[in-house]
Amino acid sequence: MARLVLGDDHAVFVDALVTVLPQRGIEVLATADTIEGTVGVVRDNAPDVCLVERFFVDGDSLDFLHEIMAAGGPHMRVVLLTADREPAAVRRAMRAGAAGYVNKMCGLTALVEAVRKVCSGQPVTRLPALAQRRICGEDRGRGAPLEELTPREHECLRLLATGAHTANMARSLGISTATVRSHVQGLLTKLGVHSRLEAVTLAIRHSLLDSGDAAERQR
Template structure:
């Protein structure tokens, strides 16, 4: 059994997890509904994983990741949040979190993320997607090769968390043009949201090599 501490201020959501996660081999050893309480509960129980919400009444959960890691010793932090902010994900991982999962991804994805964290993986699931996972990075890069140079610029800005207005300003085009480019990116990569496109690009390192051929 994997011991968990749940840090979330939504009581119904916590109750639902407490009722279902034991069926997936997890034991809930403590819960807390504020950041200070999460740190104290982790210090008391030293769980394998702390499931941490992003926002609490007393502050941002990301701000106490370091304290949680210190309090728990070997405890790993998996941020479970309704917030789909790409920069938030980057900040969480930068502070030492082992994963960042959107609550909309569902229980099956969460259970898989927990297994991944236990196995030492860094898990990112920014948004639920009905698109089947590709076999690997080779297939992902094949899809990305169909992006034009402008579409790759848009994809990079999606990874940076930029919104349509900011993208339009940087590119010197109208917001409607940006939306057209972004929709083309989603179609070519086979994803259904901007967050899914950003996650897909980061997972497969699609922007790591700017020399990658692009479509004309």
């Protein structure tokens, strides 16, 4: 069972999650309604995941991600849970080290799936459809193509950014799971990283996801 602390200042929302998440196999260890309080419950409980709202009365949690992550240690994952749907905020969060970014409009099932995926080392972004397409690189012109990656590796990288696992990637691309693993291993090697989470974080930091359309046009 995933062990989670929740930082959010919307009391009704927090009460609902505290009731429902254990029914989905996620233990809620503690809650907090400020950024300072979130840092404290993370430090006191050593959770697997810190699920944290972006905006509090005492600030923007994006400005305190390093402090939250330091309190939780190297194995804790941070997932931003927010009503903010701007792709720029997603990029900023991932650059700062967040493992996931989930919009509240995406619903409980998406949230539970995101928590489970980040616990297994997979990065997750869950936004409303238009914003999700933008963060996955359908807005053209912001990033230069990364020519070292093949077109298929670009496709795999963009799917990784949505939190897709191997089987879903295989179905989306119409290829076998073994071929997906081969492409993923290839892009990890070329990017010089050791995990899917590191690959997506690096890609967002350097706007590599935006180059997928250029790679697609070269096919």
